[in-house]
Amino acid sequence: MAKTGYYGEYGGAFLPEILIPTxxxxxxxxxxxxxxxxxxxxxxxxxxxxxxxxxxxxYAENLTKHFAGAQIYIKREDLNHTGAHKANNVxxxxxxxxxxxxxxxxxxxxxxxxxxxxxxxxxxYGFECTIYMGEVDVLRQRPNVFWMEQLGAKVVAVKDxxxxxxxxxxxxxxxxxxxxxxxxxxxxxxSGPHPFPEMVSYFQSIIGQEAREQILKYAGKLPAxxxxxxxxxxxxxxxxxxxxxxxxxxVGVEAGGKGLxxxxxxxxxxxxxxxxxxxxxxxxxxxxDDDGQMRETHSVSAGLDYVGVSPILAHxxxxxxxxxxxxxxxxxxxALKLCMRKEGLIPALESAHAFVQAFKEASELSRDxxxxxxxxxxxxxxxxxxxxxxxxxxxxxxxxxxxxxYKNA
Amino acid sequence: xxxxxxxxxxxxxxxxxxxxxxxxxxxxxTSLELARTMVAAGVDLMELQIPFSxxxxxxxxxxxxxxxxxxxxxxxAQCQQVAQEITANLDIPFLYMSxxxxxxxxxxxxxxEDAAAHGIKGMIVPDAPPEEAPEYVTALRERxxxxxxxxxxxxxxxxxxxxxxxxxxxxYCVARKGVTGQNTAFSSELDGYLDRCRQATDLPLALGxxxxxxxxxxxxxxxxxxxxLGSSAIRVLEDKGVEAVGDYISSLR
Numbered sequence: 120m121a122k123t124g125y126y127g128e129y130g131g132a133f134l135p136e137i138l139i140p141t142x143x144x145x146x147x148x149x150x151x152x153x154x155x156x157x158x159x160x161x162x163x164x165x166x167x168x169x170x171x172x173x174x175x176x177x178y179a180e181n182l183t184k185h186f187a188g189a190q191i192y193i194k195r196e197d198l199n200h201t202g203a204h205k206a207n208n209v210x211x212x213x214x215x216x217x218x219x220x221x222x223x224x225x226x227x228x229x230x231x232x233x234x235x236x237x238x239x240x241x242x243x244y245g246f247e248c249t250i251y252m253g254e255v256d257v258l259r260q261r262p263n264v265f266w267m268e269q270l271g272a273k274v275v276a277v278k279d280x281x282x283x284x285x286x287x288x289x290x291x292x293x294x295x296x297x298x299x300x301x302x303x304x305x306x307x308x309x310s311g312p313h314p315f316p317e318m319v320s321y322f323q324s325i326i327g328q329e330a331r332e333q334i335l336k337y338a339g340k341l342p343a344x345x346x347x348x349x350x351x352x353x354x355x356x357x358x359x360x361x362x363x364x365x366x367x368x369x370v371g372v373e374a375g376g377k378g379l380x381x382x383x384x385x386x387x388x389x390x391x392x393x394x395x396x397x398x399x400x401x402x403x404x405x406x407x408d409d410d411g412q413m414r415e416t417h418s419v420s421a422g423l424d425y426v427g428v429s430p431i432l433a434h435x436x437x438x439x440x441x442x443x444x445x446x447x448x449x450x451x452x453x454a455l456k457l458c459m460r461k462e463g464l465i466p467a468l469e470s471a472h473a474f475v476q477a478f479k480e481a482s483e484l485s486r487d488x489x490x491x492x493x494x495x496x497x498x499x500x501x502x503x504x505x506x507x508x509x510x511x512x513x514x515x516x517x518x519x520x521x522x523x524x525y526k527n528a
Numbered sequence: 529x530x531x532x533x534x535x536x537x538x539x540x541x542x543x544x545x546x547x548x549x550x551x552x553x554x555x556x557x558t559s560l561e562l563a564r565t566m567v568a569a570g571v572d573l574m575e576l577q578i579p580f581s582x583x584x585x586x587x588x589x590x591x592x593x594x595x596x597x598x599x600x601x602x603x604x605a606q607c608q609q610v611a612q613e614i615t616a617n618l619d620i621p622f623l624y625m626s627x628x629x630x631x632x633x634x635x636x637x638x639x640x641e642d643a644a645a646h647g648i649k650g651m652i653v654p655d656a657p658p659e660e661a662p663e664y665v666t667a668l669r670e671r672x673x674x675x676x677x678x679x680x681x682x683x684x685x686x687x688x689x690x691x692x693x694x695x696x697x698x699x700y701c702v703a704r705k706g707v708t709g710q711n712t713a714f715s716s717e718l719d720g721y722l723d724r725c726r727q728a729t730d731l732p733l734a735l736g737x738x739x740x741x742x743x744x745x746x747x748x749x750x751x752x753x754x755x756x757l758g759s760s761a762i763r764v765l766e767d768k769g770v771e772a773v774g775d776y777i778s779s780l781r
Contacts, residue, residue: 122659133628133655135585136678137705139687279591280581292584297706299682397629398582400655410604411633412581 124313129430203496230422231263233307308351312400327361352429374418375445552602587709615647650674688728709759712738
C-alpha cells in the first residue's frame with residue numbers, strides 16, 4: 120500500500136518531532152474541508168468578489184500571427200488581486216485558518232508575490248502576519264517588501280545560507296516549531312511536507328478548471344499543449360490539474376538561469392543535475408552535491424530560484440505525464456519584450472519562462488491547434504530587474520535622480 | 529550497549545552530561561581539541577553533528593556553526609575520519625547527529641555500517657521519524673547502534689509509546705517547543721511532561737533544548753538521567769575559546 124502523502128517515491132513528511140502533531144491536525148482539517156462542498160463554494164465566491172475570478176483566457180492574436188502556428192491563449196492569473204496566482208492559495212488557506220481558530224500566519228516568499236498575497240489575506244481576515252524572505256530577495260524585490268509592510272506584515276530578512284527562498288522556508292519552519300498553537304504556516308507552493316503539496320495543488324486547481332471550460336468555449340476544443348513555469352510548482356499544478364485526464368500535453372518550464380552547462384540555474388527536472396534527496400521536510404529532486412548539501416541556485420526571477428520541486432511534479436515527470444524544459448535568463452527577457460510589444464501584456468519574469476518554451480513550440484503545431492500559457496503573475500513588480508536586463512538608460516537616470524532627491528531631503 | 533553504559537555511569541553520578549559539537553566548526557582541529565577538552569572535563573556522552581545546509585530543527589547558534597563549517601569546506605568524508613579519530617582516542621560513547629539527507633545520499637545502510645566500524649554508538653536524526661524512515665531504524669539496530677528518538681511536550685502518550693518502540697539507548701526529551709538554543713523555563717511545568725515521558729518508556733531519559741547553567745542541571749538532577757548541552761557550549765567556545773569550554777563544563781557539576 121502506498122504511504123500517505125507520497126507520489127511514487129516522492130513526498131512524505133520528514134519533520135522534526137515537535138511539528139508532527141501540527142501536521143496531523145492540518146491533514147485532518149484539510150481532509151474535512153476537501154469533503155465539504157460548502158468550502159469550495161465559499162472559496163469560489165470569495166475569489167469572485169475579492170479577487171478577479173474567473174480570470175480571463177486571452178486570445179493572443181498577434182503572437183499567434185507572429186509564430187504562424189498554434190493559436191496562443193493566455194490564462195490571466197496576473198489579474199488576480201495582488202497580481203499573481205498566489206492569491207488563490209492564500210485565500211483558501213486563510214479560510215482554513217479561520218476554521219482552525221488560529222490568529223497568526225507566517226509565510227516564506229521568494230519574489231515577494233506570495234508574501235504580498237499572504238499579507239493581504241492577513242489584513243482581510245485580521246491575522247497577525249510575519250513574512251520570511253531571503254536577504255538577497257529583499258534586495259531585489261524591494262517594492263514587494265514595501266507593500267507587505269504597508270499591509271501590516273512584519274518582513275524578516277533571512278541571512279542564513281544562500282539567503283533566498285529555501286532559507287526563508289527553513290526560517291518559517293523554525294518559527295512554526297515554536298508557535299504552532301497560535302500560528303499557521305501559509306506555505307506558498309506545492310512543495311514541502313505532506314499535506315502541503317496536495318493542499319496547494321487542490322486550491323490552485325481552480326486555474327485549470329476555469330481554463331478548460333474557457334478554452335472549450337472559445338476554441339471549441341482542448342488545447343494540444345499547456346505551458347507553465349515551475350519554481351515550487353503551484354501555478355503549474357493549478358493549470359495542469361484541469362487537464363490531467365485529457366489528451367493534452369503538459370509542459371513545465373524551469374529556470375535555466377545562465378545556462379544548464381553553467382551550473383547557475385534552478386532546473387531540477389529539466390536537467391540531469393538534480394538528484395533525489397530529503398530536505399525541507401520532503402523527498403524530491405534537489406540540486407545538491409554528492410554529500411547531500413544543497414547547492415546555490417540562480418535565476419533572473421526570484422520566484423523560480425528554488426532548490427527543490429513539487430514531489431507531485433517529480434512523479435509526473437518520471438511517469439512522463441509532464442514534460443520539462445528550461446528557459447535561460449536571456450531567453451526570458453526576450454520573450455517578455457516580445458509579449459509586451461505584440462500583446463500589451465507584461466508577464467512576470469517567472470511566467471515569461473513558460474512563454475519562452477511556448478514560443479519555441481508554437482510554430483511546430485498547425486493553425487487549427489491551440490495552446491495555453493499560464494501568465495502566473497504580473498511583471499511590473501520586476502521593473503528593477505527588467506530595467507537592468509534591458510539596460511534602459513532613461514530608467515537608470517530616473518533612479519539616480521530619485522536617489523539624489525532622497526539624499527538631499 | 530549505550531543503555532547499559534548509561535545505567536552503569538548512573539550508579540556513581542546523579543546526572544550525566546551529554547554535549548554537542550559541530551564537526552568542522554570552526555575547523556576540524558578545533559573539533560578534536562574540543563572533544564578532548566569536554567571529555568577531560570567529565571562529559572559522559574557526546575553528539576558529533578555532521579553539518580547540513582538545511583538544519584531545520586536547529587536554532588541560530590548551531591545553524592551558524594553548520595553553515596560556517598560548510599563554508600570552510602567541511603566534507604562528509606572528513607567528518608567521518610575525524611569522528612573515527614575521536615572515538616579511537618576518547619573513552620566515552622559518541623553519537624552522530626545530523627539530518628536525514630546526509631544518510632540518504634550516502635546510503636542509509638552504508639552510513640550505518642561505516643558508523644559502527646568507526647566506533648559510533650548511536651544517532652540522532654531529527655527529521656527521520658520512524659514512519660517515514662523505517663530503514664534508518666532497521667539499519668542501526670542491525671549493527672547494534674541506537675536510533676535515538678525524540679519526545680516533545682506536544683507528543684501524545686500514544687506516540688511516545690510508538691517512538692519508544694523504535695528507540696534504544698535512551699530517549700531525548702525536548703524541553704519545549706521551538707528549535708535549539710533558546711531559553712527554557714526550568715520550572716515545575718516540566719515535571720508533568722517528564723512524568724509522561726517516564727510512563728512511556730523504561731529507557732533512560734535525556735533532556736535538552738535550553739540547558740545552560742548549573743541551576744538548570746540542579747533542577748534536572750533526579751528527574752532525568754542525562755542533561756544535554758548544545759548551543760550553550762558553542763557560545764562559550766565562540767566567546768572565550770576551547771579552554772573555557774572545559775571550565776564551563778566542570779562548573780556545571
